[in-house]
Each structure stands twice: as C-alpha cells, then as structure tokens.
Amino acid sequence: MRRARTPRTAFRASRITTALVAAPLAVAALAAPATAAPAPAAEERSTQRAEGRNHHDRDTLRGVAPKGFSIGTAVAGGGHHAEQPYADPFAYDVEYRDVMARQFNSLSAENQMKWEYIHPTRDFYNFYPADAIVRYAQENRQVVRGHTLLWHSQNPAWLEEGDFSDEELREILHEHITKVVGRYAGRIQQWDVANEIFDENGEYREENIWIRELGPEIVADAFRWAHEADPRAKLFFNDYGVESFNAKSDAYYELIQELTADGVPVHGFAPQSHLSTRYGFPGDLEANLQRFADLGLETAITELDVRIDLPEGGEPTAAQQAQQADYYRRALEACLGVDTCNSFTIWGFTDEYSWVPVFFPSEGSATVMTEDYERKPAYYALQDTLRSVRGKR
Numbered sequence: 001m002r003r004a005r006t007p008r009t010a011f012r013a014s015r016i017t018t019a020l021v022a023a024p025l026a027v028a029a030l031a032a033p034a035t036a037a038p039a040p041a042a043e044e045r046s047t048q049r050a051e052g053r054n055h056h057d058r059d060t061l062r063g064v065a066p067k068g069f070s071i072g073t074a075v076a077g078g079g080h081h082a083e084q085p086y087a088d089p090f091a092y093d094v095e096y097r098d099v100m101a102r103q104f105n106s107l108s109a110e111n112q113m114k115w116e117y118i119h120p121t122r123d124f125y126n127f128y129p130a131d132a133i134v135r136y137a138q139e140n141r142q143v144v145r146g147h148t149l150l151w152h153s154q155n156p157a158w159l160e161e162g163d164f165s166d167e168e169l170r171e172i173l174h175e176h177i178t179k180v181v182g183r184y185a186g187r188i189q190q191w192d193v194a195n196e197i198f199d200e201n202g203e204y205r206e207e208n209i210w211i212r213e214l215g216p217e218i219v220a221d222a223f224r225w226a227h228e229a230d231p232r233a234k235l236f237f238n239d240y241g242v243e244s245f246n247a248k249s250d251a252y253y254e255l256i257q258e259l260t261a262d263g264v265p266v267h268g269f270a271p272q273s274h275l276s277t278r279y280g281f282p283g284d285l286e287a288n289l290q291r292f293a294d295l296g297l298e299t300a301i302t303e304l305d306v307r308i309d310l311p312e313g314g315e316p317t318a319a320q321q322a323q324q325a326d327y328y329r330r331a332l333e334a335c336l337g338v339d340t341c342n343s344f345t346i347w348g349f350t351d352e353y354s355w356v357p358v359f360f361p362s363e364g365s366a367t368v369m370t371e372d373y374e375r376k377p378a379y380y381a382l383q384d385t386l387r388s389v390r391g392k393r
C-alpha cells in the first residue's frame, strides 16, 4: 500500500480535495469511467499560465532535450488512482499539471485510453478524459502516445464476459480501433496498438481475448485498421520484460519480420522498461533496440520507472537513489544511442501518483521526483544526459 504522506503533501492534497470535491462520493463519481466529470477548473488556470510559458527553459527536461526528441510522462488518472484518497490528479492538481507542462513534451494516457475507460459499455464511448489530455497536450505543444488498443488487461466486463460470435468480436475490435484512432487522427504521434501479447516464453498469451478467440492473425488486422484510421500515426508493439535479448523479445523480432514482409503497417517496437534495483540493469538494452532499428523500425522507451526496495521508514538511502539515477541515465543513454529511438517516456514523474507502491508492496520511490516534487538524483541524471547530447544528435 501507499506510504504515509508527509504533512506537506497531506496539506496539498486535502486543500485540493476539499476545495473542489465536496465528498468522497464525488471522488468516486470522478473515477467512474462512464461518468463524465464536471469541467475541470484547474484546466483553465493551467492553460492561462501555459500561454506565457517558455518551452526552452533550460531548467527543465524538455528544454534541454535534443531537437525532435520526445521526453514524456504518463498522465495520472484512472486505474489505481481511482482507489486512492485523492481527486483525479490531471483534473484537479494544479501543481501537477503545471510541472507536467513545463517538464515534458510528450504525454501518454496512463489509463484513459484503455478499453475500460474509453469504451465502458458496448454502445458508449467515454472520450471525455482522453479528449482532455489531447487538448492539454496541444495547448502545451506536447505530442501524445496512444495507449492501447489490443491488450488482455483493463478490458470492460461487457467485453470479457460477453457472449459474442467470432464475427461480432472482430467487428467490435474493428469499430473500436476505427473510432478511437480516428477521433485523434493527426494528434497522436505513436500508438501502442498491441500491448503485452507474448508471455515470457515468447508464446501468445492465453488471457488475451482477441488472440484466444480469433487467433494471432487478429494482431495484423489491428495494425491495418489503426493505419486506415490514422495513416500518420506510428504503430507500435509495446511490452515489459523485452529490454534484453530473451525469448519474449525474440518472439517480437520474429513476428515483426513476418508482418512487415506481409506489408502489415508495423512501425515500432517499445520496451516499457519497468525496472527494479532488485535486478541488474539490462545492459544489452541498446543492442536490443538496435536490432529492431536495423529492421527499419522506430524504437522507444515507453514506461520507464525504477522501483526500490524501501527500507524500514520508507525512505530510500542515498546509495539506492544513486543506483536508481544510474538506471535512469543508462536507459536514456541506450535510447539516445539508437538513431530511431526518438521517444522516451517515464511512467509518472512524482512518487505521489506512482502505480508502484500499489502493485509492488514494499517497493516504491520509483519516479524522478518526490511526493513534493523535489527533484531526485534520477531527475538530474536525465537532465544532464539530455544536455550532454543536445546539439550532437
């Protein structure tokens, strides 16, 4: 579970919560995917500030990134956030929105474009939260990564438990991809079309409803449909545990060659990169990215975080922070070392909203800023690394 908040954070969170959300009931309503949230007051304020914002500020990440390089973050909201004692961060935390606009030039929807959010019932698409992210990104001159279209997780019950014929299921996916990708056509730089389709042995995952019911050929169709809906978006395979050369990354390497030989519009391969200091850094990350780049593919790091085993008391030691910073730096260097790796996204930038303590008990402190937005060594590792290649890349 989450660590206890520091008093300052508690103050900030409760200030926001009590000012804008009357009761826990209202928080639940905000989190419910099918319910359109009230117009976020924070959005307007943050946008007003954005007008005078200098995106070349050298004291940020985006301001020191090489030209054309996307340095991104996931946008908190939905998923685990819905069960936390705070209001929707993206809608209500003004400081959060402000830091996000200043620091990053690329955004990924952490949950808001997943099926259970964007397509909560069969006949209803809730575009409200995703629209808000795309609009905010445009206002702040940020590109957007779309996440995700074909996955085994976070699917709505109507889909997973429905009794559909193969033809119906196929048509459901076709319609979904056409509507969702089509809605944001021209405004999404990269789509994670297929997420986590292989297990660690490189076999198709049985839990994936599409592959289980329709066969692996459906993956090619998903890419074709996405390409029809937005010919400009770069279409990716995305997965965890594929940072290194292993059975899973080999499976992608084989599959992508087959698909591209068949003319399927696959454009990219992305290791999510949820790392832990418990394990060594995947030292072959750059070489692995390079073999995909050599196939003519774009590459990206899409969900980097580096979790730490927290000592008693919950605060990482200086040595742990240094090790974490080293992982962040090496992951960024690996990407920068590969010509086609032009997008590097961290899975949240403040520990306040990180998914890690919720999903990995006893681990935490995985992002580059504390709960109070203080920069950790990992932040400076990214900033220094970007600075060092600026003008050289």
Ligand code: XIL
Binding pocket: 078, 079, 080, 081, 110, 111, 195, 240, 272, 303, 355
């Ligand atoms: C996570 C989100 O961060 C959580 O908020 C949610 O509860 C579960 O999903 N791989 C992915 C992401 O592709 O979508 C996952 O995001 C993390 C692992």
